Ligand SMILES: [Zn+2]
């Protein structure tokens with residue numbers, strides 16, 4: 719099983735066009751900062767800039783009132799995912815109030831990891847079926863040059879299938895009503911300075927490429 723892990727790669731400049739969490743969003747001209755449609759009505763916090771094959775995924779979550787605004791629910795209005803075209807992106811003006819930016823900008827490098835589930839000690843038939851992302855993430859500590867226990871360096875993954883997510887939680891596209899395609903996992907971050915608050919959960923990014931719609935939820 720192959721998984722494209724996203725690995726923490728130090729800091730990045732806030733408006734760079736590299737894969738990153740934090741910093742300032744890059745968007746087409748005329749884009750305005752998304753506001754929370756759940757309870758608070760404030761600006762969402764920018765989480766991640768993820769270049770993908772047909773554009774850039776841009777992920778926002780409400781952090782103005784964690785616990786009140788349901789950022790974990792794709793239909794709450796407390797999160798937004800955009801699939802922007804690749805060209806013509808520019809930094810977006812940041813609202814002056816509200817929780818809008820992460821404290822630091824973290825660069826992401828991708829690494830394809832191949833994990834053979836038969837190498838794992840899953841000889842107990844009662845165990846859950848091995849999950850590609852789970853195996854790759856926990857396997858990260860076994861990379862030859864890495865020391866033990868570096869899972870916090872894993873900031874998520876691109877493509878593949880959603881880790882341990884029930885089928886009935888797969889979001890429908892708000893435009894065409896089709897089931898959206900899984901695009902990425904997002905972890906909170908490597909440290910408290912860099913972290914997005916996901917309530918300790920794993921984040922899932924979905925996309926409808928035809929409609930250029932996106933969705934976010936946590937497990
Ligand atoms: Zn809110």
Ligand SMILES: [Zn+2]
Nearest residue numbers: 891894926929
């Ligand atoms: Zn659609």
